[in-house]
Amino acid sequence: MSLTHLERLEAESIRIIREVAAECENPVMLYSIGKDSGVMLHLAMKAFAPGKIPFPLLHVDTTWKFREMTQFRDKLAADFGLDLIVHTNEEGVAQGVGPFSHGSAIHTDIMKTQGLKQALNKYQYDAAFGGARRDEEKSRAKERVFSFRSAQHRWDPKRQRPELWSTFNTRTNKGESLRVFPLSDWTELDVWQYIHLQNIPVVPLYLAKVRPVVERDGVLIMVDDDRLPLADGETPMMKSVRFRTLGCYPLTGAVESEASTLTQVIEEMLLTSGSEREGRVIDHDAAASMEKKKQEGYF
């Protein structure tokens, strides 16, 4: 009996995670609470069992995440005894930066990108795991598993290293760091199948439920708290919706769906729908190509 594709992906990811733990001085795992992060965390626990994960988790909290995400995060950390660091860009909070007052681009830059840089600088991490996959977008197809960043966290296309076999060069000089993507070779379907097979807990927002939403520029936005400004006479509609990706609630579009179980979600994904990033408002901002964001330090 040969290994299945999920067994091979799992083994390769575990190998990547262990390699970083062994070679880097001060690694951290960026935990976004999403399904990909959930799989990555599950793999990290497997990699070091019966021992504990030898590095902390970091969540950059923009203060605009869905409430269910935050609850899920805190419960998970307590249940598994995880070393979880939550970082918020307090300067941004003090300036009142938010997606409605400042627009999605500025909000994302200050609360997410700058927040991440702050945390990385504060704790002096030399390697940070992220859950990004190459199949998410055409421009990610050539992203390395180990992505090299300068001391300013910039991604320099000329300094990316060739990756042969699975012999990864993890060396950095002082101040430089690595972003490591153990799920590079996984597809969205692989992730869901693995969650299904391994019973990995996910935020309930991935499953359809009747939720209050408003429609903005053709995108369904969930009214997760009273910070969402409503137009005169606008009242939220109650619709059965779910989310394909999770982030800041004002920037994450819902899809109408009746899929309330994991298998139904997978079925729906296979049978209909657009690609996963379609629901991310940030991708629609003009002139904001991933390439450019990456150079600036967006994960």
Added chain:
Amino acid sequence: MDHFEQIRADGIEAYLDEHQNKELLRFITCGSVDDGKSTLIGRLLYDAKLIYEDQLEALEADSARVGTQGDKLDLALLVDGLAAEREQGITIDVAYRYFSTKARKFIVADTPGHEQYTRNMVTGASTAEAAIILLDARKGILTQTRRHTYICTLLGIRHLVLAVNKMDLVDYAEDVFLETEAAYKELAESLGASGVTCIPVSALDGENVTTQSAKMPWYKGKTLMRELETIPVDDLDPHKPFRMPVQWVNRPNSDFRGFSGFIAGGQVTVGDEITVAPAGTRSTVKSVFGAEGEVQSARAGQSVTVCLNDEIDASRGDILSNSVDPPKTADQFRTTIVWMHEDPMLPGRSYLMKIGTKTLSISVAEPKHKVNVNTFEELPAPTLELNDIGVCNVNLDQPIAFDPYVDNRQTGGFVIIDRVTNDTVGAGMLDFALWRSDNVKWQDLDVDKNARAAAKHQKPCVVWFTGLSGSGKSTIANVLETKLHAVGKHTYLLDGDNVRHGLNRDLGFTDADRVENIRRIAEVSKLMTDAGLIVMVSFISPFRSERRMAKEAMGEGEFIEVFVDTPLEVTESRDVKGLYAKARAGEIKNFTGIDSPYEAPVKPDVHVETVKCSIEDAADQIMAELRSRGRLE
């Protein structure tokens, strides 16, 4: 049957059950855009029904706008990122794409096919289990076909699929295909490739890609997709010898001590006798933990944690292997190296080598030859430049356990890392061990270094002066030697200019020669400290790598780096030997500070700023350092 039909017919549960038992195959596609490579990959993705609606809409719009296929969908647009990247000046790279069928998930490494992207193809080929080599039926075997086939076989890909594309443009003629097939099999055989399959296709119209072509009834073989679904995955063959490079020692508490790693070959079962290589210590397997917890056995391709019955010493970098057929051990090898960096390889320089989970020092000798990747001709070469592939002997600073690359890619393939920038500058494959290190045994002598030093009542060391030409190295060294002599020390001063008249008179001033110059001097000074002397070395020694090499050759605390720091304006205005004037006039090439770099020490042991102190002070400064290190007792 696609997702839609299958799920509707059997239900999602049945679909999931079936799809979780898929295998995985990694393959590389070789060819150029002109051969229809992007169209073929686009076709595979499209036919596997893995294009989402929004992507399809975008594709339809793009096809209408910039497509080259008239009313038809231009499938190449699904994957064509590379042309745009070239315009934007972004590195052209290996792109990975994913699709799956009922039988397998596929990871496609898509690399540009031109000669200037040889390193990208090598990278993509290194993890591939199969290769699709594309050619245009009208053109037959071209130079690039030879190059692609050579690189794939060099990187150990056993299964080559020749896709003879654009059959629609030769009227699906059987004789065109047969002729190409015969010629290709001959080529592949000459390169030692055995598993070759040739398939006539039209990527544009989907003929023989996923469905058997009605237009080529004379072809009875598999479609391309069927071939991809049935190629055996050799790297995971459990019948090969067991190999597991130790990645991580898992010791959560005093009761548990496991060795974690990825099984690079064969299999392991509880009770097996294993050998820790290169040490050679043996034990038996007590337990094996896989991703699902404790198991009886595990096989190549799995990440596991292995516990042993004895408390033996094993750590990261060692290889757990079966005792019947353990890996060999050596420190000198014949290798094939692919150079991947704009800065050429410097023979003799000390680089880092990472092989499996072990990182150590490597120096590469001058290439035996390099290979013309188009004609396979062996050409003499003093060094390897970007994209060059060459055969070189290498020397490691310690013996390693290894397998020849042809036997195991994981334990026989390595990357080369620059010690200063940490860039990956090359990749190599171990061909075989040179037994010189065994034949020329180090002769143990009864009178050793300590005895010789004791007879002189001194502690030998090397005082290494580095700095620009004319900075004052030799002058200060000369005064220092006088002072040491005065207190009864036995010394020797190795001076750059003098040594170049004799020992190193065959060397010039290229980067490669400078590296060799320093390597020899480091060896000579090591012999002299072995003889019990305090050695002063006065050499420009412009590169950090080589100074580090010299330092590492000495014992702990025996190397004192003195940076004679005189600014270029000062050395140039002094110009004692008139060399700067000549260099400026272009009469001397590769002059340090003028048209050849000087890499100043970051943390020298003694930093002499000649503009601020006298020669006498400088010598005293060094004497003080020697005294504080206990070297003058």
